[in-house]
Amino acid sequence: MSKVVQPSIEALRSPSDSERTRVAPLWLRLGFWICVLIGVGAVARRVIAFVHPSNSAPPELAALDKAFASHAALTLAHILPALLFVLVTPLFIFRKSKETGWPDYALFLLGVVVGITAYAMSAYSVGGWVERSAVLVFNTLFLYSMFRAYLYMRRGELLLKRQWLLRAIAILLGIAVTRPVMGIFFATSPLTHIQPSQFFGIAFWIGFSTSTLIGEFWLRRNYSQ
Ligand code: HEM
Numbered sequence: 001m002s003k004v005v006q007p008s009i010e011a012l013r014s015p016s017d018s019e020r021t022r023v024a025p026l027w028l029r030l031g032f033w034i035c036v037l038i039g040v041g042a043v044a045r046r047v048i049a050f051v052h053p054s055n056s057a058p059p060e061l062a063a064l065d066k067a068f069a070s071h072a073a074l075t076l077a078h079i080l081p082a083l084l085f086v087l088v089t090p091l092f093i094f095r096k097s098k099e100t101g102w103p104d105y106a107l108f109l110l111g112v113v114v115g116i117t118a119y120a121m122s123a124y125s126v127g128g129w130v131e132r133s134a135v136l137v138f139n140t141l142f143l144y145s146m147f148r149a150y151l152y153m154r155r156g157e158l159l160l161k162r163q164w165l166l167r168a169i170a171i172l173l174g175i176a177v178t179r180p181v182m183g184i185f186f187a188t189s190p191l192t193h194i195q196p197s198q199f200f201g202i203a204f205w206i207g208f209s210t211s212t213l214i215g216e217f218w219l220r221r222n223y224s225q
Helices: 015-020 026-051 059-069 072-093 102-124 128-154 158-172 174-192 196-223
Strands: none
Touching: 026 059, 026 072, 026 174, 026 196, 059 072, 059 196, 072 102, 072 158, 102 128, 102 158, 128 158, 128 196, 158 174, 158 196, 174 196
């Protein structure tokens, strides 16, 4: 007589049930919201500097404002989709249903634009090859993660799609982590005499590695089978 195999409780759980157990700790959720705020603030600061160039900004900031104004169209093509990306991100992360919805499609579309324009922006990079190398590494990782997520979505493997999209988001939010690092370099530059051209690249490497590693650590703890 053939034995009837009973499915385990785990197997009967829908992806959305098991998803609900993966609640990020408070420090990570706080860090996420701070990154979103920094991203929004960075875009707002840049758009305001385009519309109302300041005459009273410190010389280092004024030089940066001038540099970005020299390729304003490309900068806007990068930062406006980037702004939308970070605004849609919470809708994807905190949505109850884990089925594919419009935020997923919006993230794929905006992510491609942000990634391609980030490569183009790095042609003018303030931090030279140190910054450019960070962009090549992390932007490529970001686009690769988006691509894997898209493939899993097409195959209907929703948990893997979510995992790779979260990885992409963690990498992208590295841009927000670069900002406080740059802030520290700016604040200490009267003592250290280090210029933006010297510290932008270091800040990019620190910011993107930090967010990528934190994201990876959390994903491996919570999503590995
Ligand atoms: C994969 C993610 C991203 C990469 C690789 C990236 C890369 C870059 C690069 C290379 C530049 C030019 C910097 C320079 O000229 O030295 C830049 C500028 C900029 N990016 Fe991104 N970016 C990313 C995502 C974002 C996000 C999510 C935001 C905000 C929502 C953002 C906001 C800005 C702003 C405002 C600028 C203009 C410079 C400034 O005002 O500081 N970027 N980005």
